[in-house]
Amino acid sequence: MRKLKIFFVLFIVSLSVFAQEEGTNFSIYYSSPKKYTIAGIDVAGIRYLDTNVLIQVSGLSVGQEITVPGEEVTNAIKKLWGNQMFSDVRIEATKVVDSNIWLTIYLQERPRLADVNFFGVSKSERDDITERVLLLKGSQVTDNQLNNAERIITSIFHEKGYLNTVVNIVQRDDTTQENSVILDINVDKKEKVKIEKIDYHGIDHLKAGTLNKAMKKTNERGIKNFFKTKKFLEDKYKEDKGNIISKYNEKGYRDATIVADTITPLANGRVKLDIYIDEGDKYYFGDIRWMGNTVYPSDYLNAVLGVQKGDVFDQKTLDKRLNEDEDAVSNLYLDNGYLFFNLEPVESSIKEDTINFEMRIYEGNQATINRVIIEGNTKTHEHVARRELRTYPGDLFSKALIIRSVRELSQLGHFDPEAINPVPIPHPEDGTVDIKYELQEKANDQIELSGGWGARMFVGTIGLRFSNFSVRNIFNKDAWRPLPTGDGQTLSIRAQTSGKFYNSYSFSFVEPWLGGKKPNSLSVSFSRSRVNYSANNYYSSAYSPYGTGYSSYYGSSYYGSGYNYTYDTDESDDQIQVTSSIAVGYGYRLKWPDDFFTMYHEVSLQHYSLKNMANYYYFLNDDDGDGSGEFNNLSFKTTFGRNSIDQPLFPRSGSEFSLSLQFTPPYSLINGVDYSNTDLTSEERYKWIEYHKWKFKGAWYTPISKNRNLVLHTQVEYGFLGYYDKNRRSPFERFRVGGSGMSGYNFYGADIVALRGYQDYSLSPTTGSNIYDKVTLELRYPVTLKPSATIYVLSFLEGGNAFMDFEDYNPFNLKRSAGVGVRIFLPMFGLMGIDWGYGFDDVNGDSSVSGSQFHFVIGQQF
Known part of the structure; x- marks a missing residue:
């Protein structure tokens, strides 16, 4: 009001000025107000603002009748001051003719912001302040703006536990620009405030420890909270007070309230919390x-x-x-x-x-599904998504079937599982509902260019995997963008090499809906590998890279007597194994016991061509002594499984298990050959190998945190290779246990089984084992689950072992390990990872194959 009085006096004085020009020789007296009509209004001193808008803000207008002196001019000055955009406001009468008056509004704009400097904060803190405090260059600097900035900055650091933060904002003129200022924001965060002690008052029915556990982010200093934060964060403290009441409600105290709480600063820089509770009655x-x-x-x-x-x-x-x-x-x-x-x-x-x-x-009436709408499938053809749905037009609405449909869409791998959103659109007027599935495509084709280290060698891999291929559009040139896609078929081409030692090529194709009417899958695969053991010193230096001790298994007790166990192979002759394989599979879903069950059948033919391989396969030590031969494996495989996991890349819930039987015809039971005859050559004995192979795998996924991100993965495995004739046990199809489980280095026609914390294959002899078992406990937590990358970290406990015969088998004799790891899934490159494991047990008295081990993972999960 003092400013208004001063400017009002200036206005009186300005109206009393004597001038020589016409219309300017006038006198106005405060004691005798007079009515005038405003004939003109000018605005002076403005550079950036619209003068017409400012005249409207003042409330004065041409033609308006005002009293001079009077309230109209006083109110105009008040309104202009109220905008807080000016550092000086005054109104003068520049001309008076009869009862007409001309006014000029003189304004001085507040300074504008030229720059902001921060002191005492990190870059990330500065970015946080800039985002929440809108200090825009070129904008006017007002007192309210500065006070608001100081309040918000102080609040930002209070949220982070800096309760004693002091903020000082200093204005200084910018000498390079007229009417501009630079703000220096000085922040003294002080030390973070921690909680020394929490005292509860009025508690009789719940213990202080129970209430401390209920508070997630507000913890006092002590051994029990050694791994928890002790910082005092105001926003988290408010949440935790609500958690205290929730805990009381869970115990039946529905009327419990926090009647008061105090925060007392202590001399050591910490704070003490006193929380006063009225528990109420138990209900x-x-x-x-x-x-x-x-x-x-x-x-x-x-x-x-x-x-x-x-x-x-x-x-x-x-x-x-x-x-x-x-x-x-x-x-x-x-x-x-x-x-x-x-x-x-x-x-x-x-x-x-x-x-x-x-x-x-x-209850209302039952709702019938009217339309099923699919949106967001920009690459995948609609029928591929629609055939996985369990909700059909004309059926009754079912929440369970919508959830199941989301799960099936996730399993396809073509859509981001975190973004699949089913939206019911009800129509109460006719008792129907539309269901819209909002999808978001994600890239899942893969280009594999990788190198891995295993079995003391480097193996390079190049591969292409098209997970959404379309065979029917191969001859449609418009569909090549760059390849025909959208029908959900999988086409894979892969090649591996370690130079002269190892080369492998494979091709596979999967049609998940053969004929397009039922989820019956057809798969076709072909592979060929060639290993030249003479080209690698690691393998050619000794029969067993993991030590000796297994030769008795292949002695007279196993094959009979009469074998020559000397190794007179000419070193100039290469030791070569060539394996060729072709397989055709057919799978389908079952409706009983439920429709999570599946059945898969496969017939495969493998051909092994061995040259000078006596050092690696003891059954080749026959009379001719050249260690060569041609062997065949015609097998049939049936797999009975169930898979109810919610999504393939980072499952949070559900389970999956499979029980498989792979077998060959029982040649020894129908061909009349006496395989106990030691005069049989290796090719006569193993021209067509025979066996029956049983495998079981079971995995469970259990979320153990409220946000379902911390997941416990439990897995058990078991494998057994049996025979029809003890004199004709299969030298192929065994299990090699230990290490990373990189199946790409499968040189012996064996199943590769991972056991982290131990060297590759170290728990089995060179020729493999007939029995194995394995148990895994793994905690997983996601870093990111975006379509562009799925990354999660893990820790594990693992145990497993390999055995030759049931006489040796002991399911409790496990080689134990523990460790940590990370998995990264990039759509273009597939799954990659690294684990560090520590094996706690010796293997056959050898401690060098256990202990600290790093394992690289490419292309498969454990």
């Missing part, structure tokens, strides 16, 4: 009466609810059993078409410590 569930239910009887709904009279009252449990759990009461209706169902739990009466409920149900 129990009473009678539960169902109203409006006609579809399900009350007794059945009570059984589904699972809440008994006399149970401690817990609102959280009640809400979960009514609406949130998978088998909640609401889902009972929603899975049966009752989309318009509504359930309202009402406390009908409270008698002393007992709460009686009425469950008021509006």
